[in-house]
Amino acid sequence: MTIKDNLSIRQSSNVECIELKWNDPPLIKINGSFLEFIKSRGLAGIYALDLLLIYKFYSRYQIDKCRRALSRIGGLYGVYRRTLKFNSLYNDLQSISKTREVLREIHERFDYLEARLISDLLYFEMFEAFMDKLNLTKDIKDLKLIVSLLKGRESHRLLLDFLRNINIYSVNLLEQYVIASMIVQELSQSRKVEQGIIENLVPYANFINNAIGGGLKELFQYLKSSNVCRKSFSLSSFVEQALFSSELTEDAYNSAMRSYIKS
Amino acid sequence: MKEILKREIKFRSIFLIVKNLVNAIRFCLYYELSRKVSIYFPLLDTLLHEDYIKRVAHTITEHIVSRGSSQLCARFLTKPISIKEFKHTHNLAIVIGSLKGFFKNLLWDLEKDSEEYRLISKFKVKVIGTFFDWLIADYNGLKARRGIIVNDRFIDEVTFVKPVPIHSCFILNLPTESERYLHKKFSEALEKYKVTLINPYIASLRADSKLLTHKLFETYNAIRGRLIEHPKYTFVQRDSTFSKVANEVLTFIKELDLKRIIVKPTHGTEGLYAKDFDLRRNSINELLNHIKLVLNFDDVIIEEFRGNMLYKGTLHFVVRINVSWNGKEFKVESGYAQIAPKENYGIATTSHGGRIININELFRNLYFKVNENCIKKYTLTKEDIDRIKKACVRVAEAINLGLCERDYLKYMGIDLVLEVKDFKVIPIVLEVNSRPSGLSYSYTLSYDYESDLGKANVIKNLIKYLEVTSHL
Numbered sequence: 001m002t003i004k005d006n007l008s009i010r011q012s013s014n015v016e017c018i019e020l021k022w023n024d025p026p027l028i029k030i031n032g033s034f035l036e037f038i039k040s041r042g043l044a045g046i047y048a049l050d051l052l053l054i055y056k057f058y059s060r061y062q063i064d065k066c067r068r069a070l071s072r073i074g075g076l077y078g079v080y081r082r083t084l085k086f087n088s089l090y091n092d093l094q095s096i097s098k099t100r101e102v103l104r105e106i107h108e109r110f111d112y113l114e115a116r117l118i119s120d121l122l123y124f125e126m127f128e129a130f131m132d133k134l135n136l137t138k139d140i141k142d143l144k145l146i147v148s149l150l151k152g153r154e155s156h157r158l159l160l161d162f163l164r165n166i167n168i169y170s171v172n173l174l175e176q177y178v179i180a181s182m183i184v185q186e187l188s189q190s191r192k193v194e195q196g197i198i199e200n201l202v203p204y205a206n207f208i209n210n211a212i213g214g215g216l217k218e219l220f221q222y223l224k225s226s227n228v229c230r231k232s233f234s235l236s237s238f239v240e241q242a243l244f245s246s247e248l249t250e251d252a253y254n255s256a257m258r259s260y261i262k263s
Numbered sequence: 264m265k266e267i268l269k270r271e272i273k274f275r276s277i278f279l280i281v282k283n284l285v286n287a288i289r290f291c292l293y294y295e296l297s298r299k300v301s302i303y304f305p306l307l308d309t310l311l312h313e314d315y316i317k318r319v320a321h322t323i324t325e326h327i328v329s330r331g332s333s334q335l336c337a338r339f340l341t342k343p344i345s346i347k348e349f350k351h352t353h354n355l356a357i358v359i360g361s362l363k364g365f366f367k368n369l370l371w372d373l374e375k376d377s378e379e380y381r382l383i384s385k386f387k388v389k390v391i392g393t394f395f396d397w398l399i400a401d402y403n404g405l406k407a408r409r410g411i412i413v414n415d416r417f418i419d420e421v422t423f424v425k426p427v428p429i430h431s432c433f434i435l436n437l438p439t440e441s442e443r444y445l446h447k448k449f450s451e452a453l454e455k456y457k458v459t460l461i462n463p464y465i466a467s468l469r470a471d472s473k474l475l476t477h478k479l480f481e482t483y484n485a486i487r488g489r490l491i492e493h494p495k496y497t498f499v500q501r502d503s504t505f506s507k508v509a510n511e512v513l514t515f516i517k518e519l520d521l522k523r524i525i526v527k528p529t530h531g532t533e534g535l536y537a538k539d540f541d542l543r544r545n546s547i548n549e550l551l552n553h554i555k556l557v558l559n560f561d562d563v564i565i566e567e568f569r570g571n572m573l574y575k576g577t578l579h580f581v582v583r584i585n586v587s588w589n590g591k592e593f594k595v596e597s598g599y600a601q602i603a604p605k606e607n608y609g610i611a612t613t614s615h616g617g618r619i620i621n622i623n624e625l626f627r628n629l630y631f632k633v634n635e636n637c638i639k640k641y642t643l644t645k646e647d648i649d650r651i652k653k654a655c656v657r658v659a660e661a662i663n664l665g666l667c668e669r670d671y672l673k674y675m676g677i678d679l680v681l682e683v684k685d686f687k688v689i690p691i692v693l694e695v696n697s698r699p700s701g702l703s704y705s706y707t708l709s710y711d712y713e714s715d716l717g718k719a720n721v722i723k724n725l726i727k728y729l730e731v732t733s734h735l
Contacts, residue, residue: 077307084314087396093452095400096426125343125408125422128305151303181306184290188297212311219290 011035017110018049020056028053034110041105044098047086048106051099051118054082058174066165069146073131074175079118080127081174096122150178152185156197159186163204173209180205180213187223198223277327282320289316304341308422315339318420321362335367338414340421349427352387353733356407356429358395358453360437360445366392367411367418368703369435369721374413376722386730391427395449398429405429405456431459431729433674435698442532443471446698459732461725466672467697469662473529473564474498476662476695483661490657493692494566495519498529499554501562508558509551512565516542523568525609526553528561533700534617536561539568539609568609569691570680574620576630576638579603581611581678581693582622584651585705586659587724588673590731593659595652597705597720600625619704623712631683645710647688651679652708654690662695672697674725 012019012029019029038045059075062068086094103119106112117134124130128150135147148154149162159182171179183201187193198220205216289310296302309315322337357373359366370392377388392411399406406426412419432453437445450464469475480491497515499508516524527537536557540550557563574580584598602625603609604616611617626648629641655677663671676699679690706717 081312085396087398087452091448091452093398093400093405093456097401125424125426126305126308128308129343150307177307177311181311184293184306184310188290188294189303211313214286215288215290215310218287219294222291222294 017106017112018052018056020053020060022060031110034106037106037109038102041098041102043090043092044095044102047090047094047099048102048115048118051079051082051103052106052112052115054078055114055118058172064165065142066145066162067167067170069142070166070171070175070178072143073146073150073178074172075114076117076121076130077127077177078174080121080130083122146178149182150185152182152187152189154186156186156190156194156200159183160197160200163201168204168207171207173212176208176212180208180216183216184219187219193223195224274324274328278320278324281323281327282316285316285320285323309339309341318362322367325362325365325367329365335371335418336416337367337418338420340419343422343424344419346423346425346427349389349391349423352389353430353729354389354391354407354427355729356398356405356410356432357390357392357436358398358432358434358449359392360395360441360449363436363438365703366436370411370418371413372703372705372719372721376720377726380723380726384730386726386733388726388729391429393429395445395452399426400456401426405432405453405458429458430733431461433461435702436700437698439532439535442698443530446471459729460669461673462675462697463670463672465670466663466666470672470675470695470697471530473527473531473694474562477564479661479664480658480692483657483664487657491654491661491692492689494525494569496564496566499558499563499565501558503558505551505555508554512551512554513547515565519567521567523609524550525566525568526550526557527564527566528557529564530561532696534610534612534614537610537612537615541607541609566693569693570682571632572641572681572683572688573630573632573638574600574602574625575628576640577606579607579609579611579680580625581617581680582625582651582690583696583699583701583705584655584677584679584708585699585702585721586655586675586677587722587728588659588668588671589724589727593656594724595655595708596722596724597707597717598622599701599704599706613701619701621704621706621716623706623709623716626709626712629681641683641688643688643712648708648710650688651681651690654679654692658692658695673728674722675699676702 008023008025008027010027010029011032013032015029015031017031017034021027021029038049041048055075055078057075058078059071062071083094100119100122103115103122107116107119120133121130124133131147131150134143145154145158145162149159162182163179183205187198187201202220205213205220208216293304293306293310297304304310319339355373355377357370370390373390377390381387390413391407393407393409397407397409399408406428407423408426409420409422410427412421434446434449446462446467447464450460450467453460454463469479477493477496480493484491497511499511503511515521522543523539523541525537525539528535531537538553540553542550554563554565570579572580580603581601582598583601585596586593587596600620600622601611601613601617602620603611604618608615613619626643629643630638631641633639658677659672659675662675676696678693678696680693682689682691702721705719705721707720709715709717
């Protein structure tokens, strides 16, 4: 067993491929033959393992159906974000084709569904384009609702039901991105937003980390203000006032922001 | 130094405000937009992604800082675009580490050069600005997943439906604080693939070290006769004891009877920490203190002050000449001039408050110091311009001495000052830049400079090389 930076890694024959235990320090158990396979695939094997671990890290096993679906999307989004930084992280160019091949092989040899999902993800240049494909995949049915919610295609009621079903206090950062996206798409894509819906969504939006959901509060305030007020202070004039004034200062920004939100 | 810091601080503070603002209003804007035009944004790829927000904020900040002087309009496309346009073209990636320095203007100029070249030859070059993280290796070929491209009247940041094959790479626009480290990292990663590197690190190293540059000039002169004129210099290593440093510096000054010297970090860029010392006015203590300061982070080069020509009779200047390889020879592409901020100020770079002007505008206004009290106008001749060009070609040859073509520094910016000697202009080479900045200000050197300010040009000669090496 090795312990590195408060993380223990153990080779074990009792796990199928990888298992992540949230002990103190967290423990990664890796199956011996799986590890041998990874080693035999060189750098592409390391990349594949990296992505599988990231997925594991962000998608802890959940019993509840909604929670599990959210967790899977969160995990996949975590993988996507990781791939965007791969070159800088490894100081090398990510061989996407080889990593994809290794992940395919892992799926075939070890019957590891997530490896196939991640391999598919690597074909897509945008995460949401991958989700469209996911929506068409037969064997990943539990993700359909969440993908649809992410596109803002479902009713307010379904979104609220979904949010009520998950324990909002247990969601991780990646899942918070997904929830933030659902809320904004729901409000932006639906024809009419009733005040009651906004009130119901506020507690969930408040929970989201400000670094992720910055702008959500402003959107709610904006939606709560009357249409007449909104029109009298259009967003474009605000942007012009705040951004394109000859000297942009913190004060100018704050006062423009205040008057905009109040309007 | 203060000027560049001030500008940097101003840019950063505006950038932070803009970023906060964009963060605060992003969803309101999206809501309003989707109401008006029924638009759908993939939020997890765009408005909810920090890097995306940063780039949007950077573009807006540039617009504010330039007070809208740039006519270029930047767009962030949310739908992946087809790669049809990049299928039968030679795709040149400008690999960047930051968007600083109005990178989009440069991209525009490069694309215009390639369009003009396309008119005379059928060879098509497409220029794609890309961050290192946007590149991938796909079955041993290099490809770009995202890019910043010129699209009609716009500069668009786009995602490609499929990664676009990249045939050659030019590393530019790296953050000053990690410039050399990133260049090495990018270059080493790119070298493994079948791409043409315009400025591979192995050659850039030679230009990045002012000591190595001087040494290469000396070697070149020893082999081919004294052809490159460069300032006399001394070198101080970081691990030297201070008494040894003082001794060496004073001996250098005394032996050459120098009245004015320039102190520079050996690996400095953009004139940062370079300082001009007039020994008739500045004390030796001031000089030694500055050397001590630079020795904290780099070795030091001390050079004699050269250049007796002045812009409009009062201001020092530095000429920047861009030289490139075309597969057969090095040739001058274009250049610009940097004018010192005030009279008798010896450093002309923009980091010291200098301003950039058209090189032909400089040629119209050249004066030289006959002696301390007498200044005369000088009319630059065709022979003088040719001498400047020739000197730059020799510098390019010297920098690449002993390297094979693959490893050549195929594009460089050469800094010169000018001196009048025996009624002709002699170019004095100060340094070579492997990641030249300010390329957007570059114009061809015109023999008829009184009536012709030259043509905008950055890479037209280099494209000839891309054509030779291309397998299209």
